[in-house]
Amino acid sequence: MTKNKTLRKLVGASCLSLAAMSVVNLAYADTWRYAHEEYDGDVQDVYAHKFKEYVEENSDHNVQVFRFGELGESDDIMEQTQAGILQFVNQSPGFTGSLIPEAQIFFIPYLMPTDMETVITFFRESQAINENFPKLYAEQGLELLKMYPEGEMVVTADEPITSPEEFSNKKIRVMTNPLLSATYEAFGAVPTPLPWGEVYGALQTNMIDGQENPIFWIESGGLYEVSPNLIFTGHGWFTTAMMANQDFFNGLSEEEQQLVRDAADYAFEEIIEHIDGLADEALAKITEASDKVTVTRLDEKQIEAFRERSPQVEERFIEMTGDSGQQLLDQFKADLEAVQ
Structure with a gap:
């Protein structure tokens, strides 16, 4: 990396x-x-x-x-x-x-x-x-x-986070994706687009404060070595x-x-x-490999504080995609309702 x-x-x-x-x-x-x-x-x-x-x-x-x-x-x-x-x-x-x-x-x-x-x-x-x-x-x-x-997305950061307020001024690496940036802006963080090849070094040198990825990728890429606080926010796959x-x-x-x-x-x-x-296997490998790792799983009340900010990201999605995005979002929600 x-x-x-x-x-x-x-x-x-x-x-x-x-x-x-x-x-x-x-x-x-x-x-x-x-x-x-x-x-x-x-x-x-x-x-x-x-x-x-x-x-x-x-x-x-x-x-x-x-x-x-x-x-x-x-x-x-x-x-x-x-x-x-x-x-x-x-x-x-x-x-x-x-x-x-x-x-x-x-x-x-x-x-x-x-x-x-x-x-x-x-x-x-x-x-x-x-x-x-x-x-x-x-x-x-x-x-x-x-x-x-x-896999489920997991955030890693320089300290445990349980609320949008604790994301304030945190520079979180995102893919070069405007909507993902909008998500972390809604969460209160400072989204920082970076290609994957620069992420480990940026975490290591404190150029960024955190990032998100599935847990297997956090383990495979060794990200927990330089960003040891794992936060399960439940915000997506x-x-x-x-x-x-x-x-x-x-x-x-x-x-x-x-x-x-x-x-x-x-x-x-x-x-x-x-x-x-x-995911369970990867988390077990991480916690076995490092005693500096912390694992934070947000409870429903904590998740709700983040969830209530998601409508502004939906609005940004529609602004970016217009009618086609609105139709896709409507179909997405209908499909999810059908399987849930």
């Missing part, structure tokens, strides 16, 4: 090497290229390798998986996918929001439930997820294949999306398109099993 400059150099070399190849040949090659945003063994990496496993067991194609930093950060791999250099990409709405503002809906606090069973049912059955979002992604040349949850370059996908035969869809479905079922209990 402190090797960002070295990663950037490697990224440049890798991108030049890939770009030198024929995009047309890449799109229809026996080896398909798939990049994601996480490290070895993290949720997106497990999903990618389950997708790879299904494709390779059921076709003559191979899938080459690139992890975080091997081809750049989130904006780099999205650009490469849209250019046809990569066939598949896994990117969270936190970054896709610059392309698709409606994708930021996942950052409206307290919109999503936090119990896993309800969350999974929502992703399986939601019209917003399975019908509305594919149309929005298609407008950007992307074939949305699957959206899936990774981290969501990600797996997609293909649409020209590539449309150029496949019907049989191969179905292969890709089936592989995405297979990986989804596998990842749901994988994340069951993952």
Whole structure:
């Protein structure tokens, strides 16, 4: 995480090497290229390798998986996918929001439930997820294949926090996402956009006071080492999306398109099993590794103090997205009501 400059150099070399190849040949090659945003063994990496496993067991194609930093950060791999250099990409709405503002809906606090069973049912059955979002992604040349949850969001900070007042003047790292910034402004903090590669160092040097991520990512990235106070605010789940370059996908035969869809479905079922209990395991590893860690779980009264600030974030979402955002939000709420 402190090797960002070295990663950037490697990224440049890798991108030049890939770009030198024929995009047309890449799109229809026996080896398909798939990049994601996480490290070895993290949720997106497990999903990618389950997708790879299904494709390779059921076709003559191979899938080459690139992890975080091997081809750049989130904006780099999205650009490469849209250019046809990569066939598949896994990117969270936190970054896709610059392309698709409606994708930021996942950052409206307290919109999503936090119990896993309800969350999974929502992703399986939601019209917003399975019908509305594919149309929005298609407008950007992307074939949305699957959206899936990774885990409940957890805040880490330089001290325990139980109220919006205690967030006052805290510099909290956010993804380069306007609505996430609006969320932390509503919470009373100072949102500070930073690319992932700079987060550990910024926490270590007190350039920022905290950040948010699923607990497995806090453990995997070692963030608890430099930001040891964990706060479970119950404000949402981290969501990600797996997609293909649409020209590539449309150029496949019907049989191969179905292969890709089936592989995405297979990986989804596998990842749901994988994340069951993952948060508890990660938290146990963290508390075992460091005696400086504190764990704060807000009670209902404390959560309500944060929840009552969420309407202003909804209003900001509608300002950013207009009628399409309002329709999506209405459908989102209807889908959630149906599963709850």
